[in-house]
Amino acid sequence: QVQLVESGGGVVQPGGSLTLSCAASGFTFSDYVMYWVRRAPGKGLEWLALIGHDGINKKYNADSVKGRFTIARDNSKNTLYLQMIGLRFDDTAMYYCAKDPAIKGFGGAWFDPWGRGSLVIVSS
Amino acid sequence: QSVLTQAPSASGTRGQRVIISCSGGSSNVGSNNVYWYQQLPGAAPKLLIFKNNQRPSGVPDRFSGSKSGTSASLAISGLRSEDEAEYHCAAWDDSLSGTVFGGGTKLTVL
Numbered sequence: 506q507v508q509l510v511e512s513g514g515g516v517v518q519p520g521g522s523l524t525l526s527c528a529a530s531g532f533t534f535s536d537y538v539m540y541w542v543r544r545a546p547g548k549g550l551e552w553l554a555l556i557g558h559d560g561i562n563k564k565y566n567a568d569s570v571k572g573r574f575t576i577a578r579d580n581s582k583n584t585l586y587l588q589m590i591g592l593r594f595d596d597t598a599m600y601y602c603a604k605d606p607a608i609k610g611f612g613g614a615w616f617d618p619w620g621r622g623s624l625v626i627v628s629s
Numbered sequence: 630q631s632v633l634t635q636a637p638s639a640s641g642t643r644g645q646r647v648i649i650s651c652s653g654g655s656s657n658v659g660s661n662n663v664y665w666y667q668q669l670p671g672a673a674p675k676l677l678i679f680k681n682n683q684r685p686s687g688v689p690d691r692f693s694g695s696k697s698g699t700s701a702s703l704a705i706s707g708l709r710s711e712d713e714a715e716y717h718c719a720a721w722d723d724s725l726s727g728t729v730f731g732g733g734t735k736l737t738v739l
Contacts, residue, residue, distance in 0.1 A: 540728075542674075549631050550666070550674065550717050552728035566727050601673055613721030614664045614728045617676040617685065 507531040507618055509602050514623035521592050525623050527585040527602030535559070535580035538605035540616055541587045543598040551598075554587065558609050592627045599624050632657065633718055635731035642739045646706040649734045651718030653699050657729050661721040663701040665694055668715045668733075677716070678703060705736070713738045 513525040527539070541553040554565045554576040563576055575588040585602050600623050603616035634652040641647040651663065665678035676685050678694035681701065693704045701720075705712055718731040 542728075549732040550668075550719070550730040552719075552730065555728075564727060566725075606679075612664075612679075613661060614719040615662075615676075615679055616664070616666070616674070616719075617679070619673040619675070621673050 507604065509604060509618060509620035511600065511602055511620045511623035514600065514625045516626045516628055517592055518629055519593060519627055521627070522588070522590045523592065523625060524589070525587040525600055525602075525625070527587075527620055529583045529585065529604070532604070534578075534583040536608050538607070538611050539576075539578060539585045540603045540605065541574075541576060541585075541600060542603055542616065542619075543600045544622075545595065545598040548598075552614075553600075555605075556585070557611075589625075592625075594627050597625060597627045631732040632722060632725070632729035633720065633731035635716075635718060635734045637732065638735045638737065640737040640739055641705075641708045643708055643710065645708045646704060647708055647736065649703045649705075649716050649718075649736070651701045651703070651731050653701075653720060653729070655699060656724040657699075657720040657722040658696065658701055659699040660723060663694065663696050664719045665692075665701075665703045666717045666719065668717065670714070674717060708738055710738050712736060 508530045510528045540555045556576045573591045577586045603619045662680045666674040667677045668674045681696040682694040715733045717733045722729045
């Protein structure tokens, strides 16, 4: 079945960097738009970025990301990435990857399924 | 502060019907599909309703969605203890060119 497994989270100091990975299986990864979404403690879900099925088109939540995060994918490895630099205390959150159900399409806010998440803690 | 507005909490007794609302604007709910996600404690979000009122296979018909203008609603009938979770609405925003979420509504089953 379709499965998404995030990894790479951990504790990092303010200003530090981290790269999250999302290993996909059970579907043709290269056919689908992929997303990163996070949830900070005590807050709601927050969309961060999306990447087209071919890795060319990318969109970011400019307010949250502010040029610090980069989404990427390696279709040969069925893996999605989120590279994060200049991490701040308010980046502490559970980070989820999610798949768009529309083959080579774009649902916009249609995320199914989600991975179980990778926890990032920014702490000095 | 979230772009879409949801009440932070809701409650109902077992068997009751509860409605959770999501209010947006013309650039998001008013012009795009609304999606609802259920997040059980300690778990990842799960798709509950897609394209305003469609249920994925496996989601009980106790859950239903609707949309009118710039507002959307999720109705849960025959409330059960396992429905105790947080519910999030989401839509694409044409002005922001990104996905926007509500702040989430925590449902308590009394």
